Amino acid sequence: MVYGYNGRLLEVDLSTSSVKEVELNEDTLRMYIGGRGLATKILWDRFGRRWDSIDPLGEENLLLLLTGPLTGYYPGARICVSGKSPQSNGVIGSTVSSEFPVELRCAGYDGIVVTGRAEKPVYISIFNDEVDIRDASVIWGKRGRETLAYLVKDWVDRYGWRPGRGLLKEPGVLYIGPAGEKMVRTAVVMSKWTHAAGYGGYGAVMGSKNLKAIVAKGTNPLPEVKDIAETERLIREVWKTHLGFNNLRYRGTSAGFLSVAAATSSEPVRNWQEEWHDRIEASTAYYEARLWVKRFWGDFGCAITCLKIACIRSGRFRGCITDNPDYEMQAYLGSNLGIFDPDSVVYICSQADELGLCGIQTGNVLGFAAELYEKGILDESDIGFPLRWGDTEAFAKLMHMIAYRDGIGDILAEGTYRAAKIISSKKGVDALRYAVQVKGVAVGAHGIRSGLDYTMETSYACSTQAGDHTSVANIPLRSGRVDLRESGALFADSAVLCAFNSFSVEGELVFRLLDSVTGFGITMDDWYNVYVPRILSIQRALLLIGGPDAYWEPIKDDDNPPRFYEPLPSGFKAKAVVDRGKFENLRREYFESLGWDERGIPRLDTLVKLGLMDVADELKRRGLLG
């Protein structure tokens, strides 16, 4: 047995309604850990040679839901959702918190591989060894809250009370909203009303498989670890460290709504035309006083509990519930649309949750559409109504149209990059100029022009997860912490833990915990020297192979959105802009640090050293490797 793992995945083929178990061998786990690392390996093994022919929304693509050895052990359990991304056409590891991964691990599986496509809407039910594919026609088309309520009630009615044995807790549930069903490329895999695996667009992949939800319950313990006493000691040490992280504990990331704009001038305002504002109503004071009904809300084991529950109890948006909203939501569905009023922000965020849309990707495409309206490229006859900055109802309506692919929503549902291409060809203009995205993925809400945020010139342009702000291509690769730079995020997504509560903890501590759980003896040096280049090289190779509807050219597409080369017009960092020369030097340096050539293609000697000869062969066959 391998410590820290159940050692098996559940594979569900929806085309044939068959279920089987797949054993995981120790070498694979040792080399790829789990989550994003394992997803990359599985996708490479199955599709490597014909990656470009796999349609992300086709029957062949895999939907991977993978935990890692630290899931449930490191405070704050998460699960990594992956597959071929309908946004970047590469691999994106997208994690979401909830108790679902704990239930899944307690049911005896380290993850789920979903293949094929069901004929009718279904959901998968897992109760220890019992796995059923059930009819989901009742909830198909339903929004988030209703879907979750139905699934929990249905389960609790059947298993929640077992005569003579007592109550069982509710199961963990992952589901999609209407947007996922309609295969909207900005759709997410949801959990607990407000939690989402956002980047990647895996809600659309789930929808393409006619899979509405997965319900999991396990009554066994988490997999056995190598040294439980040491593990407990380290968990408690992580908890202690968490307690010192006060800003995140008390205000979550919501404090950023004002501070990222006013203090670091890097928040998207009106589709990134500005990155600065000082709107006082964006501060957390109003949320704290009026909207937050729960101050600390967290997931399995987390001592930071950065989530807060906002609920509007009166007025025109009565009954809307969302978390904080967190900074990215506030920025993208708030300031990026010119909306600052807290009630409106909570309302529009709760609509994104209900529809199962990614707040970042959708907020980006909404802002993009509004700028086109402002510039006169789109007019009222295209949209159906005026789309002015700050008009909450109009944006909510357009968001609804995206989720259901109504009218122009059908084009915008393709995400910013693809929508820009469609609109460009329809209108005969260059709409890509206004698309703030990298390789099909809208960038996170941390601008790079002011140089004051944690991001830098290469952050989005060179990341294997493209616009993902939780996996940024920063140099140096190494920071000593499991943080949001790609090398750290890769660990967080592979061991599967929350990068938002690990960047406050010494990296050594996290690695000691990994060792006490698995006994693999992986050190931080190993991680940066071997694991990071190994996994990122495969991810990079798959990203560059791309296809079938989008291909990326090395260097040309490893660039920032045009907007970042326009000087900031306002604020204390007015005139700040990305310096192309500096960016190109950093890009070269970043690629070099991973053993890639100046075009960002893994060098032959690097691949040989990492034992990735098959990757080298494939890149050679495609003429990518010189």
Added chain:
Amino acid sequence: MPIWIARDYVRCSGCRKCEIVCSLKHEGRIWPEASRIRIFMYVPGLEVPHLCTQCVDYPCVNSCPFKALSIDENTGAVRVDKEKCTGCGKCIEACPGAVPFIHPRDGYAVICDLCGGDPECVKVCEEVGYNALILVKLEKPRLDFDILKKGYARKPIDVTKDLSILLYGEEVV
């Protein structure tokens, strides 16, 4: 001296650290479904810590046909004799809050033992500052007054309904 764990549901963050430390202490594993305290979350945001309240009249103890349950003289906790317990489930039916449950592997009734007077769950909840679980100790409890301030054992679904109105202003169960 009898003690009990008072709970303030509104303050529960749903972090489930209590489940982690409880199962580590009693089972030597992280095992949410074998933890003596379990957090029920039928509705997101409405987390309900569910554990024994040590009812004044101990209906579970009285219901046991095998005399497997007894009252701890020091703490007032319900003790389960694993040898005598057959897992018949009578105590579960007797409990007004459906608190006991049958251990998922070993088949005996699981009931909070108050960790012998120093409950782990309360310690972690205090440490992190939520105080959703509060240990109440009274040197000389007065049966007519202090003891009756204890909460009653309630089913998680009923607590969820109340909490829903309290937090969300309406019943969303």
